[in-house]
Amino acid sequence: MRTHRINFRELLRILALAGAMLASQAGIAADVPAELKSTACLSCHETGKKKISVPGPDDKARTLAPVHRGKLGKSVHASMECVACHTDIVDAKEKHEKAPNVAKPDCATCHAKLWDEAKANPAGKERLGIVAQNIDAYKASFHARPDTDHPERPKAVCGECHATHEFAVPKKGTPEREQWRLTIPKTCGEKCHEEQLEDYEGSVHGKLTMGKDDPKGAICIDCHTTHEIRGASSDPFKLKNVEACGDCHTDELHSYRDTYHGQVNKLGYTYTAKCSNCHGSHGIAKVDDPASKVHVKNRLKTCQECHNEKKGLPLATEGFITFGPHANGHDFDKYPQMWIATKFMVALLIGVFAFFWLHCGLWYYREWQERKAHKTVSRVSTEALGLAKPEKHFQRFAWGWRVAHLAFALVTMTLVITGTSALFSSSSWAPLVAAAVGGPKVLGIIHRVAAALFVGIFMIHFVYVMQRLLRSKTFRWFGPDSLIPNWKDFADCWGMFKWFFGMGPKPQFERWTYFEKFDYWAVFWGVNIIGWSGLMLAFPHITAKYFPGWVFNVATLVHGEEAFLAAVFLFTVHFFNNHFRPDKLPPPDVVMFTGTQSIEEFRKEHPAHYRRLVESGELDKYLVDAPSRQMHIGSVILGLVLITLGLVLLVLVATGFFAH
Incomplete structure (x- = not known):
């Protein structure tokens, strides 16, 4: 039988390490009871465990979202204990006895409180300020309005767009950020906007992002923004949506601004044609696609959607087909x-x-x-x-x-x-x-x-x-x-x-x-040039x-x-x-x-x-x-x-x- 000799210095080192661990555990225990640690929570709520159902709206069972331990460890919430947010949980029983008069977890309230505390010394905590701005934008957004079927709750809450436990938006300009962008259409579409997702998937944008995994294609948040979601029929959305298209289609935005449609839009009014009026919104197709609204065979019909008697305008005639809404003076071959x-x-x-x-x-x-x-x-x-x-x-x-x-x-x-x-x-x-x-x-x-x-x-x-x-x-x-x-x-x-x-x-x-x-003669020139061109317009x-x-x-x-x-x-x-x-x-x-x-x-x-x-x-x-x-x-x-x-x-x- 072999015996191991441990020298005195090694023994002291082991005892010191053990003492430090015990002290650390004692410090944590002072804040959170041992039975309410995240490890205890994950023993039931981790991905792969038995599904947990609780009563939901209209007394229908609601399955709780499982927590992926690996993704949680990489998220911005990795260092937090579960009960830091779930403050109503007071025990580790299978059916929790929740504390009375304690609100359910609310992302906005928690982050607003954190930012208020950080304002005194905001250095290094700028991200909290951005989150606070996003919260204010959300509160004024279309998503924060009461749901039509359930007026007691908003149309969408943070957790429906963000994986709250695994939340980790990569930094801009990184490959991880581009891959994260590709997940957005399904996040929006599969949960709430199924019809729009179906149109988008077959569009020129959707074929890039969902068909070729190319993050350069436009996704939901490029047009609708992230937190400042407005109703698509509102003037602020329509005005901002044109600028959103122009973020990618710079030359087209510039040429659009040279038309009367674009000039009125830039003045802050939305009754003239905008990008979506001509190209559609979610199902945008290429110009040469027979399904495109601006295909040569469909163009007159598209123009007549606005230029008709019901809208107070004379009906568009054949010449509208060859009008160039994006014509410019530097492309001789095309214009x-x-x-x-x-x-x-x-x-x-x-x-x-x-x-x-x-x-x-x-x-x-x-x-x-x-x-x-x-x-x-x-x-x-x-x-x-x-x-x-x-x-x-x-x-x-x-x-x-x-x-x-x-x-x-x-x-x-x-x-x-x-x-x-x-x-x-x-x-x-x-x-x-x-x-x-x-x-x-x-x-x-x-x-x-x-x-x-x-x-x-x-x-x-x-x-x-x-x-x-x-x-x-x-x-x-x-x-x-x-x-x-x-x-x-x-x-x-x-x-x-x-x-x-x-x-x-x-x-x-x-x-x-x-x-x-x-x-004197300049007036004659001006009356004819300006007058006849103005009359035609x-x-x-x-x-x-x-x-x-x-x-x-x-x-x-x-x-x-x-x-x-x-x-x-x-x-x-x-x-x-x-x-x-x-x-x-x-x-x-x-x-x-x-x-x-x-x-x-x-x-x-x-x-x-x-x-x-x-x-x-x-x-x-x-x-x-x-x-x-x-x-x-x-x-x-x-x-x-x-x-x-x-x-x-x-x-x-x-x-x-x-x-x-």
Whole structure:
């Protein structure tokens, strides 16, 4: 028989270890009775043991969920004793005698209490704060509402989505997280949403996640969120759902925002088409799938779900089929018309702004240099202020021109604010404007009424001018009194650039300068480009009856870009030419409100016209009394108000452009 000799040091080590274990057990026992340890609980409730049933709702038996020891050990609750949550359990009997007046385990209450305790020293406990935020989101969610069949309890509680005993959501960016994502559809579908799961399983998303185990496919929480679940028919859900789709389909979201559907949606309204209206929700299929709602054979029917008489819209016609809700200007193979239109509009904007901003900058510099050298005299004189005997003025504009100009100014500003609110719907100010007038529908009505007034004023002016010119026997179409560009205008423009650089004298302008003619004819261009494109968009069912759907894409692009060009040009170039040149300061120039200007100012700005009238003896026919002081002051106030409004609109348009 062999005997083992144990040295004294080893014996002490064993005794010390045993003492420590006993002390540890004694410490734990001070908090939790030995019979209520997790090990005791697992002896009955562990996976693989006999199923345990208890009375459930409506006196039906309910089987308790078993606890997997291995998974529990890896969960966030691994270090906790069962009775830390199950505080109503006071014994280890087969049929527990529960403590009176003790609430059943509740995840939300427990975690809220833990976060309240941790707030004093939150370092290292940030996760508890996130859980607390999730609890608040859940309480306001659709799941927290009373169940229809059992109003005494909510539609869903934490334990129905989370395995409470084995809870362990892996960190983002890890392979474990991706595998965890794949379990979500079954968690949602098999317990509550069976029909939606069936549709999802056959969808383009479901075929990835459930068919190929590819976690890149969209799952329930990508669209519905995790805790902030809202009713799918609510506006907050519909708005957020579009953004959720855009998290993966970035290019498609951007192109959708360029359509009127997307602009209204971004303003915060949900009555226009959204992703789910066209593609469906749970059963989304590829475009070339015959079952897809956007398949070429199904597309018109899909459009008519919204564009029909019951929804207050004319019935969608054939052209809707070829409309590109995701058309863009950088894919020539797929959208050649948009590519061409985009390149044309970009070239137009760059060309116009590059030329005229350079023109303004050089003009400002040249006049400022001459002003510093005292080569010019301010146009403001004591006579104009009424401090001396008023002099005769030259009548430059009749009352009809002035009224038309004022009406154009007010209508144009209305068109700019209402139109750019939709065009730049992603800006911070556009939703405020839409809400202030009562929403995009009212915004659209105001825009169309203003457009009709603009075209009406333009047509009245055009007919009036044409009938006068056609009846005149002395008018020359390319003469000095005509607004039609001629060779002198090109010579004057070249001469101005030479003057800018000190290479020649300033040109002698006739009745109309080349930049005034550009302003005038720009209206003709704008009315046709903006007007016709807007008309096609205002009556889509008629447009789509005679034209292919890509016309809508091009019309939307041209309408918005041309309107942007007009607005920025007016509030920069036009304002500079007429109000902000050093020789015009201080603003405003009121000739378009009073209709007259001093002889001195007329002779300075239009020397060729002045000389022609003097030589022909016709100058006296255009001389009138200077406007009264009241008229002048009123014109100054009106001019300053309009300039201020224009500059405010310019700031809004600029911020909207950069936000877009």
